[in-house]
Amino acid sequence: DGGITQSPKYLFRKEGQNVTLSCEQNLNHDAMYWYRQDPGQGLRLIYYSQIVNDFQKGDIAEGYSVSREKKESFPLTVTSAQKNPTAFYLCASSIRGRSSYEQYFGPGTRLTVT
């Protein structure tokens, strides 16, 4: 079955620690995205990548970093510089090249930093 995997589903960290969220897809999609969702809010774009070895900042990139060394993988690191990291993080992928193509989402990782 094709899809997007995010692990773990729940993640707990102490303040001041970096943490990396995993995102893997086997849909053969070129484009991948990371979103953050806070309670009662819509999704906000953190980073996106249209192709391997290239990525762009989204609306709220400060305190986050990404890499795209493989087509299938787009890990997100939440650094200690992110002032309010507790949130629900969603990874998505899509076919590159047509604006009508929807994004497919993973199940999400709920990060709690105390």
Added chain:
Amino acid sequence: AQKITQTQPGMFVQEKEAVTLDCTYDTSDPSYGLFWYKQPSSGEMIFLIYQGSYDQQNATEGRYSLNFQKARKSANLVISASQLGDSAMYFCAMREGTGYGGSQGNLIFGKGTKLSVKP
């Protein structure tokens, strides 16, 4: 200014009745796409329906239809014959621009509407 506005934080509907979730958008780009996603309590985002700005007819997908009024910049989602499993958050989103590769815009989401279906 908000690009996607969903004015209904919460909605209730009786099972088997139809419900309309409102969405208005703001763009000066003549070419754009509008999406609706469903987010159950589990958290994953499920794509429901798409409408392109140049599409002549309203999009339909099973029990979902999109009431697209371009001049009013509204793209309301209509769910017919509501079911208990329809209880979820619903998000409207827009992508500006067409064109190949990086020229297309990214998805911009509204804040969502929480739909509760009553038995």
